[in-house]
Structure formats: structure tokens, C-alpha cells
Amino acid sequence: TIFVLLLLPFSGWLIGIIGRNLRRKSAVAQAQQGEMLSQMDETLGGLRVVKAFNAETKLEKRFAALNERIRKSFNYLYARHNLATPLGEFVGTVVIAILLWFGGMLIVGEKSVIGPAEFIYYLVIFYSIIGPAKELSRASYGVKKGMAALDRIDIILNTENNIPEPKKPVQITGFHDKIEFIDLSFRYNTEWVLKDINLTVHKGQTVALVGQSGSGKTTLIDLLPRFYDVKKGKILMDGVNIKKIHTHDIRKLMGNVNQDAFLFNDSFFNNIAFGVDEATMEQVVEAAKIANAHDFIMATEHGYESNIGDRGNKLSGGQRQRISIARAILKNPPILILDEATSALDTESEKMVQKALESLMKNRTTLVVAHRLSTIKKADEICVLHEGRIVERGKHEDLIQLNGHYKKLVDMQSF
Ligand SMILES: Nc1ncnc2c1ncn2[C@@H]1O[C@H](COP(=O)(O)OP(=O)(O)O)[C@@H](O)[C@H]1O
Numbered sequence: 371t372i373f374v375l376l377l378l379p380f381s382g383w384l385i386g387i388i389g390r391n392l393r394r395k396s397a398v399a400q401a402q403q404g405e406m407l408s409q410m411d412e413t414l415g416g417l418r419v420v421k422a423f424n425a426e427t428k429l430e431k432r433f434a435a436l437n438e439r440i441r442k443s444f445n446y447l448y449a450r451h452n453l454a455t456p457l458g459e460f461v462g463t464v465v466i467a468i469l470l471w472f473g474g475m476l477i478v479g480e481k482s483v484i485g486p487a488e489f490i491y492y493l494v495i496f497y498s499i500i501g502p503a504k505e506l507s508r509a510s511y512g513v514k515k516g517m518a519a520l521d522r523i524d525i526i527l528n529t530e531n532n533i534p535e536p537k538k539p540v541q542i543t544g545f546h547d548k549i550e551f552i553d554l555s556f557r558y559n560t561e562w563v564l565k566d567i568n569l570t571v572h573k574g575q576t577v578a579l580v581g582q583s584g585s586g587k588t589t590l591i592d593l594l595p596r597f598y599d600v601k602k603g604k605i606l607m608d609g610v611n612i613k614k615i616h617t618h619d620i621r622k623l624m625g626n627v628n629q630d631a632f633l634f635n636d637s638f639f640n641n642i643a644f645g646v647d648e649a650t651m652e653q654v655v656e657a658a659k660i661a662n663a664h665d666f667i668m669a670t671e672h673g674y675e676s677n678i679g680d681r682g683n684k685l686s687g688g689q690r691q692r693i694s695i696a697r698a699i700l701k702n703p704p705i706l707i708l709d710e711a712t713s714a715l716d717t718e719s720e721k722m723v724q725k726a727l728e729s730l731m732k733n734r735t736t737l738v739v740a741h742r743l744s745t746i747k748k749a750d751e752i753c754v755l756h757e758g759r760i761v762e763r764g765k766h767e768d769l770i771q772l773n774g775h776y777k778k779l780v781d782m783q784s785f
């Protein structure tokens with residue numbers, strides 16, 4: 371009896387320790403898995419921004435680091451788990467075995483009755499061993515399942531990009547002269563969403579695209595950084611078809627500020643420095659000042675090191691927009707692509723954003739989907755898109771005179 375009393379607490383203690391440790395590690399692993407999901411979500415959701423800023427490598431590194439941490443946790447966890455369960459049962463089995471053996475000895479010693487005790491003894495041992503054995507085979511099945519999942523991940527990772535890179539890319543040395551859209555048509559599926567577009571943007575000019583929602587403005591500006599490839603016609607950059615230029619080189623020339631400012635769950639600093647390989651604090655602060663973002667950043671607890679929350683949810687719409695403008699200012703590209711936001715900006719932050727945009731557009735070639743009349747009025751050329759065609763073009767006053775699509779849009783204030 372004493373023997374039993376000693377043995378049971380000891381084995382209980384052993385299993386308890388393993389179990390507790392496992393639970394703690396498992397909580398860590400769960401948290402890491404959550405982090406991975408949110409990182410994947412924001413990377414996929416912000417793919418356009420990632421590509422536009424040539425930040426693939428940066429994010430790949432971030433993801434690889436997290437992956438490595440998760441791999442370690444799970445390796446540990448599974449090793450322990452697969453060890454602990456059979457171990458627990460083994461301990462149980464051993465306890466029973468020792469008990470029975472001990473009891474058997476007593477029986478044998480005092481009364482010399484072997485038969486029933488021995489029978490039960492073997493029976494119980496046999497029964498107990500089945501469990502751990504099953505557990506082991508289940509573990510090996512789990513490993514196989516994991517391998518299969520890994521294969522599928524491999525397939526996704528190795529999927530080819532649908533924008534083919536040129537075999538012998540033309541090296542470009544910057545942007546010098548003009549961008550030309552020539553007889554360009556484009557469709558996502560069967561329906562043509564852009565038809566016979568002809569447009570030349572000279573260096574230093576601002577060209578505004580206006581038109582109803584769904585008229586093809588975003589699609590047109592997405593073709594320039596090669597988010598999609600032109601189906602008919604071509605786009606020339608200083609006379610070179612952009613299909614012959616490596617996407618990385620082309621995107622290096624451009625800065626994008628999009629309708630939804632895409633921010634990452636990271637610090638202000640990292641969000642602004644996102645598009646450049648290495649940035650100093652001074653450069654980041656400088657960009658933020660120009661973008662009218664410095665003051666509200668400094669008002670946060672840790673300044674530039676403050677985390678902005680999941681997709682920047684700790685910020686207002688106008689603040690997010692100014693961060694993404696600071697990002698473009700820091701990248702300092704010769705060509706600017708703006709898809710202006712109207713939604714979710716109050717008058718005050720609208721003014722701030724407007725000022726920030728004006729500083730950004732200074733001395734640059736800009737292609738802008740314009741919602742604000744003030745931006746449109748300053749444009750060198752306004753193109754009115756209607757159902758995928760440029761139906762009117764010219765300066766603000768001339769287009770008002772025409773009394774056509776543009777006049778209607780301005781009257782309705784609906785761009
Ligand atoms: N990724 C896409 N796949 C298929 N159709 C799309 C896609 N993006 C836009 N479209 C379609 O292309 C047309 C032009 O859209 P878009 O360029 O977003 O217009 P705008 O920016 O002027 O509002 C719309 O009919 C829209 O439904």
C-alpha cells in the first residue's frame with residue numbers, strides 16, 4: 371500500500387509537468403499562428419502596394435522570420451505532444467504492471483496462488499500497450515498529413531506570376547521624356563473595359579482622369595506599373611514598350627497613392643520607409659513633415675516607433691492617407707500615380723491631405739484620378755472617361771464650354 375501511495379503521486383507529477391509545459395507552449399504557438407494569419411491577410415490585401423513599392427523582398431524576409439519562429443514552436447510542440455501522450459499511457463501501464471506484480475508477489479508469497487493473478491496481470495499489460503502503439507501510428511499519420519500540406523503550400527508558392535518578365539529586359543536610366551498610351555484596349559474577362567485609348571503624358575505634366583465610377587480610370591492607371599498587361603495596343607515609356615522593361619525597374623520610377631491607403635501592422639517609421647531599402651530617421655521625419663503627418667505622429671506615445679495597429683486602424687482616414695503620401699514622398703519617384711480618395715475624409719483632414727498632395731505633385735509627372743475639383747483645375751490635361759473611352763479632353767474651361775460629359779460631372783460633383 372505504501373508503495374502505491376508513493377508511486378501514484380510521482381507519476382501524476384511527471385505527467386502534470388509535461389502537460390503544463392505543453393499548454394504554455396501551445397498558447398505561444400497559437401498566438402504566432404494568429405500573427406501569421408494577419409500578416410498573410412495584410413500582405414495579400416496590400417499586394418498592389420507591395421508590388422508598387424517593390425517591397426516583395428522586405429515582406430518576404432518578415433514572413434520568413436515569423437515562419438521560422440512558428441516552425442520551432444510547432445516542432446517542439448508536436449515532438450512533446452507525440453511523446454507525452456504515449457508516455458502518459460506508458461507510465462500508466464508501468465504503474466499497473468508494478469502494482470499487479472507487487473500484488474502478485476504478495477499473493478504468491480502468502481497463499482501460493484498464481485493462476486488468476488497472473489492471468490489478469492498479462493491481460494492488463496497487453497490491453498494497456500495497445501493504446502500507446504495506436505498513438506504512435508497516429509503520430510506517423512500526422513506527419514504524413516503535414517507533408518501533404520507542405521506540398522500544397524509549395525505549389526502555391528511556385529505558381530508563376532501572370533505578368534511575364536522580359537527575357538532580355540531593356541535597361542532604363544530613369545524617366546526623361548514622355549509616357550504614351552497607343553491604341554490601347556484592355557479587358558479583364560470578356561468585356562472590354564478600355565477601348566482605343568490614346569494619351570501622351572509629357573514629363574512634368576499632370577494629367578487628370580475623370581469619369582463615372584466604373585468608367586475605367588483605375589484600370590487605366592493600373593496598366594502603367596504593369597499590374598495587368600495590355601491586351602491590345604501598347605504603352606511606351608520614353609519610346610520603349612513597357613513589356614520590354616523589367617517590372618522592378620518600371621515600378622521603381624513610380625509612386626502610388628491609392629484610394630485606400632494601405633498600411634501594415636507596424637510602426638510609423640516602417641510604414642513610411644516601406645518603399646526604400648534603407649532610410650534614416652531624418653529622411654523619414656522630413657517626408658512626414660512634407661506630408662503633414664509629423665505632428666500627429668509625434669503626438670502618439672512612442673512617436674515614430676508607435677505601432678499603427680492592424681491596417682492602421684488606430685488612425686483616422688485622413689491620417690492614413692497622409693502616411694501613404696509620406697511613403698511616396700520618401701520614395702521620391704519621378705512619376706506619380708494617384709487614385710484620390712473622397713470617402714471618409716472630413717473637411718479638415720481633406721485640406722491637410724490636399725496640401726500634402728500638392729507638395730508631392732510639385733515637379734513631378736502625375737497621372738491622377740481626380741475627385742477634387744481643385745486638383746482637376748490645375749491639371750495640364752483632363753481626360754473624361756466614359757464606358758472605357760476618352761470622350762472629352764482638354765482644360766477645365768474648355769471642357770465646361772463644351773457643355774458635355776464633363777460639365778455634367780462637375781454639376782453633379784460626381785467623379
Ligand atoms: N479585377 C477586375 N476584374 C474584373 N473586372 C474588373 C476588375 N476591376 C475592375 N473591373 C471592371 O472594369 C470596369 C472599370 O473599373 P474601374 O477601372 O475600377 O473603374 P473606375 O476606377 O473608373 O471606377 C468596371 O466595369 C469594373 O467592374
Ligand SMILES: [Mg+2]
Nearest residue numbers: 587588589709
Ligand atoms: Mg477607381
